[in-house]
Amino acid sequence: xxxxxxxxxxxxxxxxxxxxxxxxxxxxxxxxxxxxxxxxxxxxxxxxxxxxxxxxxxxxxxxxxxxxxxxxxxxxxxxxxxxxxxxxxxxxxxxxxxxxxxxxxxxxxxxxxxxxxxxxxxxxxxxxxxxxxxxxxxxxxx
Amino acid sequence: xxxxxxxxxxxxxxxxxxxxxxxxxxxxxxxxxxxxxxxxxxxxxxxxxxxxxxxxxxxxxxxxxxxxxxxxxxxxxxxxxxxxxxxxxxxxxxxxxxxxxxxxxxxxxxxxxxxxxxxxxxxxxxxxxxxxxxxxxxxxxxxxxxxxxxxxxxxxxxxxxxxxxxxxxxxxxxxxxxxxxxxxxxxxxxxxxxxxxxxxxxxxxxxxxxxxxxxxxxxxxxxxxxxxxxxxxxxxxxxxxx
Amino acid sequence: xxxxxxxxxxxxxxxxxxxxxxxxxxxxxxxxxxxxxxxxxxxxxxxxxxxxxxxxxxxxxxxxxxxxxxxxxxxxxxxxxxxxxxxxxxxxxxxxxxxxxxxxxxxxxxxxxxxxxxxxxxxxxxxxxxxxxxxxxxxxxxxxxxxxxxxxxxxxxxxxxxxxxxxxxxxxxxxxxxxxxxxxxxxxxxxxxxxxxxxxxxxxxxxxxxxxxxxxxxxxxxxxxxxxxxxxxxxxxxxxxxxxxxxxxxxxxxxxxxxxxxxxxxxxxxxxxx
Numbered sequence: 230x231x232x233x234x235x236x237x238x239x240x241x242x243x244x245x246x247x248x249x250x251x252x253x254x255x256x257x258x259x260x261x262x263x264x265x266x267x268x269x270x271x272x273x274x275x276x277x278x279x280x281x282x283x284x285x286x287x288x289x290x291x292x293x294x295x296x297x298x299x300x301x302x303x304x305x306x307x308x309x310x311x312x313x314x315x316x317x318x319x320x321x322x323x324x325x326x327x328x329x330x331x332x333x334x335x336x337x338x339x340x341x342x343x344x345x346x347x348x349x350x351x352x353x354x355x356x357x358x359x360x361x362x363x364x365x366x367x368x369x370x371x
Numbered sequence: 372x373x374x375x376x377x378x379x380x381x382x383x384x385x386x387x388x389x390x391x392x393x394x395x396x397x398x399x400x401x402x403x404x405x406x407x408x409x410x411x412x413x414x415x416x417x418x419x420x421x422x423x424x425x426x427x428x429x430x431x432x433x434x435x436x437x438x439x440x441x442x443x444x445x446x447x448x449x450x451x452x453x454x455x456x457x458x459x460x461x462x463x464x465x466x467x468x469x470x471x472x473x474x475x476x477x478x479x480x481x482x483x484x485x486x487x488x489x490x491x492x493x494x495x496x497x498x499x500x501x502x503x504x505x506x507x508x509x510x511x512x513x514x515x516x517x518x519x520x521x522x523x524x525x526x527x528x529x530x531x532x533x534x535x536x537x538x539x540x541x542x543x544x545x546x547x548x549x550x551x552x553x554x555x556x557x558x559x560x561x562x563x564x565x566x567x568x569x570x571x572x573x574x575x576x577x578x579x580x581x582x583x584x585x586x587x588x589x590x591x592x593x594x595x596x597x598x599x600x601x602x603x604x605x606x607x608x609x610x611x612x613x
Numbered sequence: 614x615x616x617x618x619x620x621x622x623x624x625x626x627x628x629x630x631x632x633x634x635x636x637x638x639x640x641x642x643x644x645x646x647x648x649x650x651x652x653x654x655x656x657x658x659x660x661x662x663x664x665x666x667x668x669x670x671x672x673x674x675x676x677x678x679x680x681x682x683x684x685x686x687x688x689x690x691x692x693x694x695x696x697x698x699x700x701x702x703x704x705x706x707x708x709x710x711x712x713x714x715x716x717x718x719x720x721x722x723x724x725x726x727x728x729x730x731x732x733x734x735x736x737x738x739x740x741x742x743x744x745x746x747x748x749x750x751x752x753x754x755x756x757x758x759x760x761x762x763x764x765x766x767x768x769x770x771x772x773x774x775x776x777x778x779x780x781x782x783x784x785x786x787x788x789x790x791x792x793x794x795x796x797x798x799x800x801x802x803x804x805x806x807x808x809x810x811x812x813x814x815x816x817x818x819x820x821x822x823x824x825x826x827x828x829x830x831x832x833x834x835x836x837x838x839x840x841x842x843x844x845x846x847x848x849x850x851x852x853x854x855x856x857x858x859x860x861x862x863x864x865x866x867x868x869x870x871x872x873x874x875x876x877x878x879x880x881x882x883x884x885x886x887x
Contacts, residue, residue: 241800243796243799243800243873243874244870244871244872244873244876245823245871246823246824246827246871246872247871248820248823249800249820275782276778276779276782276783279778279781279782280775280778280779280782282800283771283774283775283778283797283798283800283801284778284800284801285642285778285781285800285801285802285803286778286781286782287640287781287803288800437695437697438695440696440697441694441695441696441697441698441732441733442691442693442696443693443694443695443696444693445658445663445689445691445693446693446694446695448662448663449661449662449663449682449685449687449693450682450710450711451680451682451683451710451711452710453680572665573665574663574664574665575658575663575664576624576625576664577625580624580625
């Protein structure tokens with residue numbers, strides 16, 4: 230079991246029509262929800278984020294602004310942005326993301342022609358064996 | 372390729388012809404020297420005159436040399452400098468140096484020098500300057516300046532004659548100066564206007580595209596002045612030596 | 614910040630712009646693109662004051678002062694400077710014209726330029742960075758950048774772009790870039806303007822553009838959709854359509870793909886060559 234550390238790797242898909250700010254926002258949200266960015270941890274500064282990604286700083290302002298509005302981060306004037314883990318919100322958002330990911334998987338599997346039963350069986354098999362690329366907490370998901 | 376080479380060859384030929392016009396220049400200098408009553412044997416005075424004349428042509432004609440050689444027009448025009456600032460900063464140092472040289476010459480040679488060579492050097496400098504905007508070769512510029520000097524000196528005669536006829540109150544030694552002044556004005560003012568109008572609107576487009584205003588002013592002027600002078604001469608100018 | 618009204622301009626017999634209008638608000642990062650020779654560089658030069666309009670006007674926000682060039686940073690592919698000057702002389706000249714008391718030369722030092730070298734002896738990359746350093750030293754409100762990032766190496770290119778991002782992080786800066794190649798500036802751009810024959814054919818925010826231009830892989834031409842261009846393969850064709858909206862998604866037979874900016878502009882331009 231590998232605990233991934235450090236600030237999230239954000240890769241922007243230029244080909245995607247999903248707006249850049251949305252992509253960055255999702256990546257940071259994912260990092261927070263999956264625990265990679267911990268409560269109280271400081272985010273990369275606005276300027277550095279813009280430089281790293283070679284993105285218009287206005288975009289990062291938008292991202293941090295929206296994340297702040299949605300309650301994922303808070304800012305200390307002149308002192309950067311920090312992760313805020315509101316437990317209720319955390320659970321809800323995590324659930325939303327889980328649903329999203331599940332829907333994607335299931336719809337793809339259905340598209341291939343597998344039945345719901347087969348899908349359930351597959352899930353049982355895979356969660357037993359362990360999927361190498363995913364992070365799992367033995368305590369289970371809350 | 373062949374067409375271009377042919378055009379170039381023609382250009383060089385015209386330029387080489389221009390060298391022949393050193394002769395009228397020497398002639399003019401000779402005339403100045405004679406008129407001023409300066410000592411023939413003294414090499415000093417012609418020396419000063421020749422230096423001043425050569426410098427006047429060169430200084431006036433090379434105002435844009437550095438921008439042309441260094442491909443700096445685009446940079447220059449992107450700077451927060453008005454056209455007025457640019458041209459003044461180009462003229463003042465050159466004119467200043469010319470004045471200093473002229474001052475030194477006057478001190479050494481005497482007042483007569485100033486009376487005889489003063490205004491014509493001024494005319495040469497500004498003629499060269501006003502021509503330089505449209506002319507890229509210093510040799511063609513030289514040719515143009517000679518033409519202007521010719522017109523100037525003939526114009527001086529015309530005004531001299533007119534002054535004698537209509538305003539003979541002037542002391543005789545002042546008369547030539549006033550005649551020169553008027554002649555210079557009539558020649559330089561329209562050229563100056565043509566130059567300024569062109570320079571004010573100048574940008575980094577090829578020069579050929581920007582010269583319409585300029586030529587539309589100077590060509591008629593030259594034509595008219597030449598015509599007037601020829602006309603004037605034909606109307607009983609006996610006694611006036613060309 | 615920049616208002617272009619009724620601009621007309623001819624290059625000799627060629628009329629490049631006829632009654633051209635464009636308005637760029639403060640703080641926007643704007644891309645002007647189009648096929649070669651369409652007038653992009655000419656437009657930038659007109660905006661920089663280096664070319665004079667035949668008719669019409671280009672106005673800058675009054676904040677820039679009586680002579681907006683004082684606060685305008687212009688870098689063109691001509692990289693015009695007094696070539697016989699040394700680097701030190703060029704910097705000194707620049708300082709005196711703009712009335713700068715100091716000069717932060719950190720960029721120039723990056724490229725290991727020798728101050729005694731003549732401008733004409735510098736490489737294109739060094740010259741570009743010198744130019745950039747010069748124009749940044751006057752703390753411009755507006756940057757006009759013409760295509761130069763293509764002729765310099767990837768490292769210097771990144772430094773160049775980082776400078777722009779640094780400034781954008783600190784204060785408002787209006788940037789107008791002319792480019793035909795935008796893989797590394799794509800995420801800086803907010804607005805995309807496509808020029809054709811002296812006119813604007815496309816003027817959109819980049820997000821809107823990405824939502825509206827799609828590639829459809831299909832065997833047959835999609836009905837009632839505007840096709841910019843197409844590429845035909847043995848078993849299918851790629852159709853580039855504009856404008857697309859999400860409402861059409863269900864009705865289209867074929868796979869719909871998003872595009873990056875290069876592909877989008879290419880689709881528009883490809884239509885012109887067809």
